[in-house]
Each structure stands twice: as structure tokens, then as C-alpha cells.
Amino acid sequence: MEHEEKFYLVRSDVLPESIRKTMEVKELLERGTAHTIQEAVRKVDLSRSAYYKYKDAVFPFQAMVKEKIITLFFLLEDRAGTLSNLLKIASDKGCNVLTIHQTIPIQGRANVTLSLDASQINGTIDQLIHALKQLDFVKRVDILSSGAQ
Known part of the structure; x- marks a missing residue:
């Protein structure tokens, strides 16, 4: 049986810390505040493995609407x-x-x-x-x- 993707709109305050921090890393990279993933994960105190686990699965709501x-x-x-x-x-x-x-x-x-x-x-x-x-x-x-x- 194939796994069907489902999407949810969730308030950020109820998300696990690792997912919130993944979004922070993505924002730092997008704004140019951090130039590398290593620098960004260090700034938000997130492991690189956690970032790579979630980076392709979480997006800001505004980005999806656009x-x-x-x-x-x-x-x-x-x-x-x-x-x-x-x-x-x-x-x-x-x-x-x-x-x-x-x-x-x-x-x-x-x-x-x-x-x-x-x-x-x-x-x-x-x-x-x-x-x-x-x-x-x-x-x-x-x-x-x-x-x-």
C-alpha cells in the first residue's frame, strides 16, 4: 500500500523544537544571515542531522501560498x-x-x-x-x- 502524503496547517508554538529550529535555519540561510548550513545550525543550536531530516518537509505557510x-x-x-x-x-x-x-x-x-x-x-x-x-x-x-x- 502506498503512503499518501497529507499536509496540515499547524501553529508554530505546538511544533516540536527541532522543527521550529529547522525553520529558523532555513530563514537564516534565505536572508543570508548565515552562509552555510553548518553556521546556521550552530546559531540555532540544532544538529545537522535533525535539519536534514526535516528540511524538505516543513515550509512557511506564506511560501506555500505563493x-x-x-x-x-x-x-x-x-x-x-x-x-x-x-x-x-x-x-x-x-x-x-x-x-x-x-x-x-x-x-x-x-x-x-x-x-x-x-x-x-x-x-x-x-x-x-x-x-x-x-x-x-x-x-x-x-x-x-x-x-x-
């Missing part, structure tokens, strides 16, 4: 330049490509999954999807997940 990540699935005709044309449209709309996964083409078609940072998008997600669907080699576009508004 994220606009969208994951799109495409069924494309297998033609030269299709992926680069797809990426150009996304770039022209102000999206940053985070991940790309493309299957080996079978019977002249390939599946592509793109995760995009749409926090700087020019226009709306609907306009982006519409522009992508207009490409003659795009046979299908589905939104797999969206943190974008």
Missing part, C-alpha cells in the same frame, strides 16, 4: 521539434519548467508530463492550456495537478 505549480500531461505526435515547441509556448507565457518526463514514442505518439512554475504566468492557466491545445501535434492535454489559481 507557489503556483501546475503539472500537465500531453499526448503528442512524434515529430521533430514537438517538445521544444511545447516548451517555447510555456516559456513565452512566463512559466518556468520544473520537470519534464517523456516516454519513448509508440505508434507515432509520446506521452509528456511537464511540471511548471506558473507564479510569473502572463495571463491565466486557461489561456496557457488553450495555446498548448492549438498546436497541431498536441492530441491531448490534461491537468494532473494544480496549485495555481
